[in-house]
Amino acid sequence: MQKISTKVDPDFPGGFQRWLRLSATSFFLALLCIVSHAASSDHGIAVIANQQVDAASLSPTRLKSIFGMRTTTWKNGQPIRVFVLKDNNPLHVRFTKDVLQTYPYNLRRIWERRVYSGTGLAPTVVNSEGEMLKLIAETDNAIGYIQHHNIDQNVKVLEIR
Incomplete structure (x- = not known):
């Protein structure tokens, strides 16, 4: 009876050691994806609305x-007023990527298409988080976003779930 060798040649392309390295690499990449997703879900951005919003x-x-x-109306039929920061604002970029899962230029293209086709309006662009906070508090049915640490009692924080 011939003895089968269990020794694996490391230079053999289909060898066990190569498979083990690929498996370990894949496992660590998957783990990294899971950890980075969990870390990015707490992005420090609050979606805020006017106190009158029924949500x-x-x-x-x-x-x-x-x-x-x-979506242009709330569930009660009232028109939604959307406020955003400028496209190049770091918070707008983070909000677009982390919360909306898209890029600012994609969002801009969507708005422009709706405006030019006559099927919608573009959101109101503000210059700062302070202006965003003030306008959301003063405008019925308004929605926007700011950093968590800038929230005050004049606006409602909407939970995203």
Whole structure:
């Protein structure tokens, strides 16, 4: 009877050691993705609305629809007033990427398409978080976003779930 060798040639392309290295690399990449997703879910950005808005939370899909200007009214039929920061504002970039899962230029293209086709309006662009906070507090049915540490009692924080 011939003895089978269990020694693996490291230079053999289909060898066990290569498979083990690939498996370990894949495992660590998957783990890294999970950890980075968990870390990015707490992004320090609050979605805020006027105190009169009759909502405590929004689904991520509804939020994307509101900021994509597809959903134009609240559930009670009142028109939604959307406020955003300028496209190059770091908070706007973070909000767009981390919360809406898109890029600022994609969002801008959506708005421009709606405006030029006559099917919608672009959101109101503000210059700062302070201006955003003030306008959201003063404008009925308004929605926007700021950093968590800038929240005050004049606006409502909407939970995204």
